[in-house]
Amino acid sequence: MKDEFAFISKIAPIKTYQSSLVQGIGDDAAVYRGSEKMDEVVCVDTMVEGVHFRRDTLSPYQIGKKGLAINVSDLAAMGAIPAFYLVSIAIPSSWNEEELAEIYRGMDELATRYNMDLIGGDTVSTDGPLVLTVTVMGRVERNQAKYRHQANAGDVVFLTGYVGSSAAGLELLFDKGVGGEFTVAEQVLVHAHQEPTPHVEAGRILATFHERISLNDVSDGVASEANELAEASKVKVTIEADALPFHESMKNFSREKQLDWALFGGEDFVLIGTVAKEYVNKLSERFRKRNVLFFEIGNVEAGEPGVFLKDGQQVTRLEKHGYNHFQKRG
């Protein structure tokens, strides 16, 4: 069957696809050359019922919305503009048509906000839990995609929003149940868990900043994501405990819980990144003008790759053990 391949090569040199592969696996999304002006960004994420979500903490609508949000967050972390999505879903008989429609309505709600088109998918049956796989595609100006491996010594570490809220909301849901009575402050945290907002605008500010930026999204907690930046960039990252930004709704919880949720909780879907110290004011000014949050939370030094938490005089190493939901793998 070698002929078949040779024939294809003759018509259009597939080699150009390989050489146009800007970045492979490593970051959560892949980037490849699209047109003269824009690179293409694509990624896929899977959510399994009982592993990544439970029906007693998320409604079908929220499952859909969050399933797409997780993927759009990966695009945001590359600085990309969301464009298309495809939905593949394996459905057990315990889900009815209305619940299924609610999943799609949740995705459509978020997609409409970003002008994303649903362009494909597959619907199959399963005897197991519901499995929702979303593929998203976006575009970013040529060579402007942001990666994890771009941090250098001398950089400042930043976050584009509050952390810990989602994990706090999940704990509240576990405590009181989805129908529980929540204070206004608690509702904010529960909402942060149930309907997270991907930081697309922050990603676009960073992609159009035209200075070196390293970037990642906080899906697994600050400790895990900072470690990914440190490992990919081969640098030492130090985070100041007192600089971690918490939403005011968190203030009734102990400092210990706040830190634990921020560092190891995950699913906040803000962006974490680094920028050279000399550009940090210019960058934070861009965020301020757009009314987008920007917090300096630490710094980057040369050294053995790793992440450290500085809390007053105490410095402790932060291992890369992120939020694992209720599962072993993934």
Added chain:
Amino acid sequence: MKDEFAFISKIAPIKTYQSSLVQGIGDDAAVYRGSEKMDEVVCVDTMVEGVHFRRDTLSPYQIGKKGLAINVSDLAAMGAIPAFYLVSIAIPSSWNEEELAEIYRGMDELATRYNMDLIGGDTVSTDGPLVLTVTVMGRVERNQAKYRHQANAGDVVFLTGYVGSSAAGLELLFDKGVGGEFTVAEQVLVHAHQEPTPHVEAGRILATFHERISLNDVSDGVASEANELAEASKVKVTIEADALPFHESMKNFSREKQLDWALFGGEDFVLIGTVAKEYVNKLSERFRKRNVLFFEIGNVEAGEPGVFLKDGQQVTRLEKHGYNHFQKRG
């Protein structure tokens, strides 16, 4: 949060993505404008253990290879050149690392043949059956993608390979088990089921033919796929029973079985399409030169959309009930 969207619109008009959407859902793959010269084609398919495959008929290597082949076949049906793939897999604890590696080896084997790069994916755990979701991306010369809705009255219906072999192979596997003793002829059929070849080369001949072509791949049996062509194109399709091409390995089976497998078996992954009668000789000559099979099997007329089988003087309507494996949905 409307601001966020407005901001994105200002930087890059997302509307251009929407207007550049050449074709939405309907065909198995979506096409959108990539560069000046090439359109992008993308599709996704999910295989569930116990629904789309069973471990007693396919090895982990074959599950991987077939999982990718099914998707590449969707690209072939659009006339596209395969380029990239992403793999999302939900794994139960009953699968070990070696078996998992075999799934990826099977995909890699097929991908290498088409110079496809694995550019992303997700690996998660599940308490249910294994769920394998593959997203594939390819490219086709601008405006040359082939669709189901292009059949016209006066067209000839063609197939690019033998049909029924996969279903025959599956029946043999059910009868004798994967370790059973198969004759050489039977091995051919079993192989057709376990390691189908997507018809990429045929798709490329058709995409570069520059005449109107309607096209679909035979994943669910000729009856089902011909009905999709008929419905999408709003035409009446007649298939000649005696023109259906069977591999010589099928000759020991009854004609009734052969027809049943071809029409309702599925998973042959040849292409079925139509072309105007005046171009059929020119087209079949192109296939002959490339040593790719091409069979005329019927014709297209104006009329109520539907598919009919002409067997001697007898004409029967073929309903769109394709091969459903062992499942209800998908």
